[in-house]
Amino acid sequence: MTARRLPVRRIQGPQRGPNLRGRLRLMAVLLGLCGVALVAKAAEMQLLRSEFYQAKGDARFVREIAIPTSRGMITDRNGEPLAISTPVESIWASPRELLKHPARLADLAMALEQPLEELKARVEARAERDFVYLRRRMTPDQAEPVMALKIPGVYSTREYQRFYPLGDVAAHVLGYTNIDDQGQEGLELAFNDWLTGKPGAKRVIKDRLGRVVENIELVRAAEQGRTLELSLDRRLQHLVHRELQHALLENAATSGSAVVLDVATGEILAMVNLPSYNPNLLESVPAARRNRAVTDVFEPGSVIKAFTVAAALETGRVMPDTVIETSPGYMPLANHVVRDIRNFGTLTVTGLLTKSSNIAATKLALDMPNEHLHDVLHRFGFGELSGSGFPGEQAGVLTAPQGWGVVEKATISYGYGLSTTVLQLAQAYAALGNGGVWMPATFVHGGAGEGRAAIDPQLAQTMLGMLETVTGPQGSAQRAGVPGYRVAGKTGTSRRSIAGGYEKRYISVFAGLVPASKPRYAMALMINDPDPKQYYGGLVAAPVFGRVMADALRLLDVPPDNVEQLLAAAPAVPAAAADALTLEAESVAEALDAAAGPEMQAADGATR
Structure with missing residues (x-):
């Protein structure tokens, strides 16, 4: 029988404990290295790249926002305001933020006085955007209840809205601005750069809801627009607006324009168009909205x-006393x-002007070269811009003299075949009163330009005396008379082309x-389409x-220059004198025989 061998157990020596000291040293080294790394990183961030990290932080909370500025005021020559900017509030929203609170849309719509569905559709259509206007140009009182709701994502910004104290009285001259306060018509457009201010800028800190929590610094001060x-x-x-309106109503006319100029400077003292807006x-x-006094041309007739x-x-x-035979009343x-x-x-x-004879005007025109008549008309500003700089101004039409036949020359002599604006007509007459010096028109007080000689000063003085007869007892413009003052002028009546x-x-x-x-003021006016029963310029x-x-x-305190008449207190022109006031023959139908055949139409402008 084989004996079983028992396993031999080895006896080991005493075991060593863990190396805690080594581990602690290793941990200390690692922590030291981490500390060094953190210090190094902090040093880099705080010292070496502090501006970079500051910019990164600011980019998340610091914003540069615009400081709104107002448009410059427009005043008249006496400093009275004609256009001013008033502060208003515009409500805007961040659709991203607002749509997170759909339950507040109903309150917002009610405060904005807008249909809920319309507001919701507008915001949802821009759901991925951060900006949308909800309502612009609210008065501060209207905007306050909206902001009092404190709806997340809804904000207010200050803007300015133009206000015109005169309303429709000066609308065609001043023009208007759009919703962004930029000139669109009239002098608001012509002087937009002058009137527009420069918005400022400032840096602010905003919270996550977009609210300003701190103003950091002013980047650029706002500059208000300059006064015009x-x-x-x-x-x-x-005054002109009132009287022109009265004339349109009295004569059942469709429209009218009038301009008053300072004779010596060419400054426009009044410019009115009716109907207005x-x-x-x-x-x-x-x-x-068209300023017809400078944009619409017409054939002026006998003026x-x-x-x-x-x-x-x-x-x-x-x-002036040269005799011209006009018998038998046709030529x-x-x-x-x-x-x-x-x-x-x-x-x-002189009687040519007093009686407004087409035949006499024709005979004078035919007795001078085409070029001379054209040159004189051009010197008085016909066929060229007035110099006012008004947007859309028309120069009128004065054709080259080489193309004038005898019929064209005849019709030009009494105001057909050329066209003008009311402003140009006022300028031309102002030149007669300014010693024959034509002045460019200006809308700016003190902005008179350099004039040019149109005719000799003595000739201009002679013309004034001749034109006084037109407003005298035998003239066609007795109703233009001003008690106590001598008046020089000329009527005109033309058929509409x-x-x-x-x-x-x-x-x-x-x-x-x-x-x-000694003329100080010139005035020209045109009344379009009066009652056919009474349409003459004198009436x-x-x-x-x-x-x-x-x-x-009287308002401008100009002393009378005809005291004798004022003392005599001559009665007003009676209605029975109306026949004497119609001593005009400006219309083509009254000037040329309608039975003259096909050529008549050519002279009439139909087949010229």
Whole structure:
């Protein structure tokens, strides 16, 4: 039997414990290295790259926001406000934030006075954006209840809205601004750069909800727009508007324009168009916002005869008392017939203006070269811009003299075949009152430019004396008279041009100067489409001049230059004298024989 071998158990020596000291040393080394690394990183962040990390932090909470600024004020020549900017609040939202609180949309819609569905659709359509206007240009009182709701993601920003104290009285001159306060029409557009301020900027800290919690620094101070002082006189603007409106109603006319100028400087003291619009509401159609006194041209009729006479006198071939035969009241001309409204018989050159004779004007024109008549008209500003710089201004039409035939020359002599604006017409008459010096027009007080000689000063003085007869007892513009003042002026009546010729509707015109002894103010006005029963310039337009200037001269404290008349207290022109006031023959139908055949249409503008 084999004996079983028992396992041998080895006896081991005493066991060693764990090396705690070594481990502690290792841990200390590791912690030391970590500490060194942290110190090194902190040193890098705080010392070496502090600006970089500061910028990274600021990018998350620091924002640069704009400081709104107001548009410059527009005033009249006396400092009275014509356009001012008032502070308003615009409510905007961050759709991302606002849509996290859909239950608040109903309260917001009610506060904004908007339909809930419309507001919700607008916000949801921009759900991925951070900005959307909810309502702009609210008054501070309107915006306060909205912000009091403290709806997350809804904010307010300060803006400015333009306000025009005169409303429709000066609308066509001033124009208006858009919702971003940028000029869109009129002088608001022409002087937009001058009026527009420069927004400032500041750095702020915002919280996660976008609210400003701290102002850090001012980056750039806001600069307000500069004040624009116009040449307009607010009082005269009101006065002209009132009288022009009265004339349109009295004569059932469709529209009208009037301009008053300072004779010596060319400054525009008043400019009115009717119908007008309210720039504070802008509910009118764009066509109603057109400044027709500078943008619309028309054939002026007999007011041009003053410059035909000036051109004739300048040649030296005639004098104011030179006799012109107009009998028998009509004049054959190249298969046409020029007519006066009646047989005036023998007239002087002065009588041409007094009676407004087409035949006499035609004879003077035919006795001078085409180039000379054209040159004189051009010197008085016809066919060129006025110099006002108004947006959309038209230069009118004055064709080259080389293309004038005898019929074209005849019609130009009494105001057809050329076109002008009301402003140009006022400028031309102002030149007669300014010693023959034509001044560029300006809307800026103190902004007078350099004038140019249109005619000799002595000739200009002679013309004033001749034009005074037009407003005298034998003239066609008695109703333009101003008690106590001498008035020089000229009436005009023309038929409205249409495609292919002229219609039997009229334009009534008057242009004049006061006081005639030393003119200070020139005024031209046009009334479009008055009642066909009474359409002559002496009956429709001249009375407006008389009423405006009677009040304006007193308002501006201009001393009378016709004291004798004032003391005599001459009665007003009676209604029975209406026949004497219609001594005009400006319309083509009254000037040329309608039975003259096809060429008549050519002279009439239809097949020229």
